[in-house]
Amino acid sequence: MAMITLAVLVAGCAPKSPYLPKEYDPTANARLRIYFGVATTVILNRTCQEDSKPYGFNANDPLVRGISNTVIGMPMPDIDEKYYSEYVVMAGIPIDIYAYGGGWSGPNAIGMSMHTREFSDGISAVLEAGKDYETLYQNPNAVLRELVVVDGVVRTKPVAVTKFKACDNVKVKRTPMPVGGNS
Numbered sequence: 679m680a681m682i683t684l685a686v687l688v689a690g691c692a693p694k695s696p697y698l699p700k701e702y703d704p705t706a707n708a709r710l711r712i713y714f715g716v717a718t719t720v721i722l723n724r725t726c727q728e729d730s731k732p733y734g735f736n737a738n739d740p741l742v743r744g745i746s747n748t749v750i751g752m753p754m755p756d757i758d759e760k761y762y763s764e765y766v767v768m769a770g771i772p773i774d775i776y777a778y779g780g781g782w783s784g785p786n787a788i789g790m791s792m793h794t795r796e797f798s799d800g801i802s803a804v805l806e807a808g809k810d811y812e813t814l815y816q817n818p819n820a821v822l823r824e825l826v827v828v829d830g831v832v833r834t835k836p837v838a839v840t841k842f843k844a845c846d847n848v849k850v851k852r853t854p855m856p857v858g859g860n861s
Contacts, residue, residue: 695733697722697768708769708805709752711812712737714761721774722767726845737763752810753825753832759814769807774842776800777820800842
C-alpha cells in the first residue's frame with residue numbers, strides 16, 4: 679500500500695509541459711532519443727522574446743541510468759550506445775541541448791579533492807515534424823543526428839545546429855525596495 683501511495687505522490691510531482699506530448703503525432707511532433715553517459719539538459723521553446731515560456735528537463739538522471747530504457751518505438755542504429763530515453767517533443771520550436779561530464783580532479787590547498795565538470799557548447803536546432811533524432815555526447819560537444827531508414831537499415835545523418843547564444847534582451851522583473859522608513 680505504501681508503494682502505491684508513493685507512486686501516486688511522485689506521479690503528481692512529475693513535470694508536465696505542452697512541449698512534451700504524451701502521444702506521438704507525426705504531423706506535429708518529432709521523436710528524440712538521448713543516450714545516457716553524461717548529464718544532458720534539454721530546453722524547449724527558449725527564444726529571445728519576452729513572451730517565451732521555455733521548459734527544460736534533465737534527460738538522463740543517473741538514478742535511473744542502466745535500470746531500463748524508455749522506449750517509444752524509434753528505429754535503432756547499429757551503434758555501441760545501448761542505454762537511452764526516448765521522448766516525443768513538439769516540432770517546429772527551438773530546442774537547446776547541453777551536455778556536460780568528465781572534468782578533472784585534484785587536491786586543493788588543504789589536501790581535499792576538488793572536481794570540475796567540463797561543459798560542452800550548447801547547441802540549438804528546430805526539429806521537423808515526423809522525423810526521428812538522437813543526441814549524444816562526443817567529446818567535446820553534444821551532437822544531434824537525424825535517423826533515416828534506408829532499405830531496412832537505420833542510418834544517421836548530421837543535423838545543422840547552431841551554437842547556443844544567450845539572449846541579449848533578457849529583462850528581470852525586480853520588486854522595488856521601499857525608500858526610507860523601517861520597512
